[in-house]
Amino acid sequence: xxxxxxxxxxxxxxxxxxxxxxxxxHGTLTRERLQNLPLHTESPMAKVPNTYLCRLYxxxxxxxQGKPAIEEHLKSKYIVFGANFHGDRIEYLTNMW
Numbered sequence: 001x002x003x004x005x006x007x008x009x010x011x012x013x014x015x016x017x018x019x020x021x022x023x024x025x026h027g028t029l030t031r032e033r034l035q036n037l038p039l040h041t042e043s044p045m046a047k048v049p050n051t052y053l054c055r056l057y058x059x060x061x062x063x064x065q066g067k068p069a070i071e072e073h074l075k076s077k078y079i080v081f082g083a084n085f086h087g088d089r090i091e092y093l094t095n096m097w
Contacts, residue, residue: 008092009083010081013079015076016078016079018075027077037056045083048095050085050086052084053082054082054083056082058077058078059080
């Protein structure tokens, strides 16, 4: 792996399908799956070389607070993946895949 001193941050937001399955929202099902992922050395991301930090969470909603403050809402919940890593970006994403 390229260890040329390159450190990167990666953030990906992916919409979660609106609606439900067996009367449980897709957002809730996604959150439960994330909470049940193994931690530390058993984490799926522990197998990806050069990962310093990885975070997965469900973003329920946000609203805009500009001038003038106009309230806006997301059309769906999002799963957010954030990672800090070191090395070549393409190689990192390939290893993650």
